[in-house]
Amino acid sequence: MGHTSRREFIRQGSLGTAGMLLASGLVNSSFASSFISRTPAILGGTPLWTAASWVKWPMWVQSEDEKIVIDSIRSGVWSRAKLVDEFEAKWAAAIGTKRCLTVSNGTNALITAINQFDIGAGDEVITTPYTFIASVQAILANNAMPVFADIDPATYQIDPAKLESKITKRTKAILVVHILGLPADMDRIVAIAKKHNLIVIEDACQAHLAEYDNKRVGSIGNAGCFSFQNSKNLPIGEGGAIVSSNDKFIDNCFAAHNLGYAYGTSTGAVAGDSFMKASKIRLTEYAAAIGLAQIKRLESQTATRHENAKYLASMLKEIDGITPIKLYDKVTQGAYHLYSFRYDPAKFKGLSRSKFLEALRKEGLPASGGYKVMHTQEFMNNAFSSRVYKSFYDRKTLDFENYKQRNNCPENEKLCSDAVWFTQNVLLGSRQDMEGIATVIKNISRNADKI
Numbered sequence: 075m076g077h078t079s080r081r082e083f084i085r086q087g088s089l090g091t092a093g094m095l096l097a098s099g100l101v102n103s104s105f106a107s108s109f110i111s112r113t114p115a116i117l118g119g120t121p122l123w124t125a126a127s128w129v130k131w132p133m134w135v136q137s138e139d140e141k142i143v144i145d146s147i148r149s150g151v152w153s154r155a156k157l158v159d160e161f162e163a164k165w166a167a168a169i170g171t172k173r174c175l176t177v178s179n180g181t182n183a184l185i186t187a188i189n190q191f192d193i194g195a196g197d198e199v200i201t202t203p204y205t206f207i208a209s210v211q212a213i214l215a216n217n218a219m220p221v222f223a224d225i226d227p228a229t230y231q232i233d234p235a236k237l238e239s240k241i242t243k244r245t246k247a248i249l250v251v252h253i254l255g256l257p258a259d260m261d262r263i264v265a266i267a268k269k270h271n272l273i274v275i276e277d278a279c280q281a282h283l284a285e286y287d288n289k290r291v292g293s294i295g296n297a298g299c300f301s302f303q304n305s306k307n308l309p310i311g312e313g314g315a316i317v318s319s320n321d322k323f324i325d326n327c328f329a330a331h332n333l334g335y336a337y338g339t340s341t342g343a344v345a346g347d348s349f350m351k352a353s354k355i356r357l358t359e360y361a362a363a364i365g366l367a368q369i370k371r372l373e374s375q376t377a378t379r380h381e382n383a384k385y386l387a388s389m390l391k392e393i394d395g396i397t398p399i400k401l402y403d404k405v406t407q408g409a410y411h412l413y414s415f416r417y418d419p420a421k422f423k424g425l426s427r428s429k430f431l432e433a434l435r436k437e438g439l440p441a442s443g444g445y446k447v448m449h450t451q452e453f454m455n456n457a458f459s460s461r462v463y464k465s466f467y468d469r470k471t472l473d474f475e476n477y478k479q480r481n482n483c484p485e486n487e488k489l490c491s492d493a494v495w496f497t498q499n500v501l502l503g504s505r506q507d508m509e510g511i512a513t514v515i516k517n518i519s520r521n522a523d524k525i
């Protein structure tokens with residue numbers, strides 16, 4: 075079989091009979107052995123994939139998706155109305171909370187949730203350093219102080235033991251991030267929060283339908299926040315949601331997302347008086363229509379990602395120098411917004427992570443090194459230099475050198491230097507694609523001294 079046809083073969087694996095035979099293992103051995111001595115693409119071999127091999131994200135199935143969006147646009151009802159209501163009802167049902175409020179994006183979902191638990195200037199919020207910058211910006215937007223607790227190096231999630239030692243009299247909340255779409259150690263985190271009377275807000279912006287002990291994340295703490303940004307597993311472009319079973323809290327969030335009016339109005343007319351200081355961050359009807367089109371695929375895509383991630387990990391863990399990310403025992407479903415493993419250059423004859431990533435990308439794999447170290451970034455110092463911070467925190471607390479020392483997280487720094495990520499659409503490939511990834515990495519390992 076020539077290179078081109080072999081590549082086609084892999085790409086169509088999930089569709090054709092050949093793929094099914096491979097998946098069942100019937101012809102697997104000859105298929106796999108045909109790759110073993112491949113030349114890595116970075117050394118001139120033919121790449122196994124191209125960008126077009128992977129599911130294009132976001133997905134758009136014209137025949138199934140377009141009607142609801144076109145209808146919504148033609149109706150002229152573009153400000154929040156029944157489609158937003160319908161999406162909120164569906165998302166609350168999907169997560170298992172009584173209520174859901176959509177907002178303009180995940181960042182504003184976090185900002186609003188933190189704010190409506192009355193967390194603000196002078197308060198401390200404990201979170202993980204291994205997260206997207208929005209988690210931290212949301213704390214700063216409320217003039218609260220981000221306090222970082224180091225991660226568990228096996229799961230990449232906030233380490234409950236380290237979290238507890240960071241609690242002070244000023245601590246109000248734990249912002250738990252289910253990073254990469256994988257649940258944090260919620261039993262222990264909730265127990266610590268109960269013991270110290272702290273609010274738990276779940277940043278589930280990467281964790282749509284992830285489950286811990288058969289409960290969907292976002293429904294375990296006091297509130298959960300989601301993002302529907304373009305890259306996320308449920309993409310709208312921009313969009314976010316706050317979920318909770320606390321009616322009073324969601325009613326307050328509703329007011330906060332709509333200029334302080336207690337009840338939203340459908341098409342922009344304003345009724346009654348505003349009772350609180352608030353912003354205006356409502357979702358549009360056509361955005362909700364896109365969400366309703368996308369949500370139909372989410373359950374099955376999530377199951378596929380979870381299965382493929384398990385299969386990929388079972389192969390990768392056999393490769394010296396590769397350590398796949400671990401799940402806590404109680405995790406019943408991972409959302410895998412990203413797939414990650416840790417890379418040890420020493421086991422690859424000293425091949426640096428950046429060279430290794432380049433070798434993966436040359437094979438057509440969308441690979442990156444992931445997050446940079448968080449607690450040393452200047453945006454926090456910028457907040458600390460503001461008048462409001464200076465009036466609520468003492469000089470030593472705001473001294474950035476001191477801050478960096480207090481928040482030093484060595485496990486996070488190591489992870490930032492040795493993680494490898496694939497974007498979630500890789501996990502929507504076939505089982506043969508997963509086998510191809512393991513093979514490609516083995517070949518890079520075998521040829522590491524030449525790269």
Ligand SMILES: *Cc1c(COP(=O)(O)O)cnc(C)c1O
Pocket residue numbers: 179180181182205206208209251277279280300301302303312313314
């Ligand atoms: C995407 C993301 C956010 C912010 O969501 P946006 O919709 O992009 O504003 C917050 N936290 C995490 C962990 C995210 O990945």
